[in-house]
Amino acid sequence: xxxxxxxxxxxxxxxxxxxxxxxxxxxxxxxxxxxxxxxxxxxxxxxxxxxxxxxxxxxxxxxxxxxxxxxxxxxxxxxxxxxxxxxxxxxxxxxxxxxxxxxxxxxxxxxxxxxx
Amino acid sequence: xxxxxxxxxxxxxxxxxxxxxxxxxxxxxxxxxxxxxxxxxxxxxxxxxxxxxxxxxxxxxxxxxxxxxxxxxxxxxxxxxxxxxxxxxxxxxxxxxxxxxxxxxxxxxxxxxxxxxxxxxxxxxxxxxxxxxxxxxxxxxxxxxxxxxxxxxxxxxxxxxxxxxxx
Numbered sequence: 001x002x003x004x005x006x007x008x009x010x011x012x013x014x015x016x017x018x019x020x021x022x023x024x025x026x027x028x029x030x031x032x033x034x035x036x037x038x039x040x041x042x043x044x045x046x047x048x049x050x051x052x053x054x055x056x057x058x059x060x061x062x063x064x065x066x067x068x069x070x071x072x073x074x075x076x077x078x079x080x081x082x083x084x085x086x087x088x089x090x091x092x093x094x095x096x097x098x099x100x101x102x103x104x105x106x107x108x109x110x111x112x113x114x115x116x
Numbered sequence: 117x118x119x120x121x122x123x124x125x126x127x128x129x130x131x132x133x134x135x136x137x138x139x140x141x142x143x144x145x146x147x148x149x150x151x152x153x154x155x156x157x158x159x160x161x162x163x164x165x166x167x168x169x170x171x172x173x174x175x176x177x178x179x180x181x182x183x184x185x186x187x188x189x190x191x192x193x194x195x196x197x198x199x200x201x202x203x204x205x206x207x208x209x210x211x212x213x214x215x216x217x218x219x220x221x222x223x224x225x226x227x228x229x230x231x232x233x234x235x236x237x238x239x240x241x242x243x244x245x246x247x248x249x250x251x252x253x254x255x256x257x258x259x260x261x262x263x264x265x266x267x268x269x270x271x272x273x274x275x276x277x278x279x280x281x282x283x
Contacts, residue, residue, distance in 0.1 A: 001263075005221035009259055012228065019252035093249065096242070098192070 029091040029106035032070050034063065037101045046070060046089075056100025063104065075100055123162070123170055130158035130178045131185065138186060150254065153227055153261050159205060160223055160269045165276060168209050175201040195241055196234045203233035219273065223266030227258035 034042035034054055042054060044065060051073070052063045058076035069087035077099040085095055088106060095104040133154040140152070155178060162171040179197045180189070187193040207229035212222045231254035238247045 001220050002216070002218045004216050005218050005224070008215075008217065008221050008224060012224070012255060012259060016252045016255045019255070098242075 027091050028068060028089055033105045033107055035103040054102060056097060056102045058100050061097060061100050061102045070104060123174060126158050126162060127174050127177055130155045131181045134182050135186060150257055153230060153265055156226055156265050157269050160208060160226060161272055163208055163212060164273055171205050175205050192241060196237050199237040200230040200233040204229040219270045220263055220266030223269060224259060224262030227262035228255060231258050
C-alpha cells in the first residue's frame, strides 16, 4: 500500500458518507403501492398496522405494516431476498420479490406527506 | 501455446473461485450483491502479468461459464456480472496506468467499479431506481474486499515472478 492508495480510500469513504447522509433526508412515505408485474393490485395505508396477503407467481406473499413501516414476512423464493430485506419506510424505497413478480413501492407522493 | 495453457488454467481458477464464493454468502444475503470478489484476483493478475485483451477474454468467458454452470445464461444475474466485469477491467486498467496506485489500490478501484456497474445495470434493466441506496453499502464494503483481493494478488504476482517464470 502506498500514499495514493490511502488517498483513494479516503476519497471513497467521503463519497460513501455523503451518499449515506443523502438518504437521511428522505421523507417518510404514507402509502405503499403493491404491483404484480406492472399492474397495481393493492394500495396500503401505512398508518394502519395490518397484515395483507397477495398472490405472487410462487404462491402467497404476506406483507406486514407496523408503525408506518412495511415489510414482506413470508414468500416463496429461492433466496428469500425480499423477506430478508426487512422494513422500509422512506419514499422512493421499494421491496422487489422478483421470482414472485411482486413489487412494493413507496411513492414519492407529495400530496399527503404532512404527518402531524 | 504456453500462454494459452496458462490463460485457460486461470479461467478455470476464476470459475472455481466464483463457485466457492457463491457458497459463502456475506451477512447471509442481507445486502444483495455483496460478495468477496475472489474471482477478481484472476482478472487483476491477468492485467498485471498478461494484457488488457487477455483480461477481457478471460473475464467475458468466465461470465458465460458461470452463467452456464450456476446462474443461467442471459438471466438478470448474468447481465449484472457481465457489466460488473467489463467496467472493472476498464477501470483497473486505466487506474493502473494513469495513477500511481499499488496493486491494492487498483484492486479497490476494480471492486468499486464492479459494484457500480451492477447497480447501474440493475437500475437500467429492472427499472429499480431505489437500488441506488445499496450503492453506499457496496462502496463501503468494496474497500476491505478490495484490499483482501489486492493482498492475495500481490502474493500471486510475487510467486509467479519467482517460481513460474523460470520454468
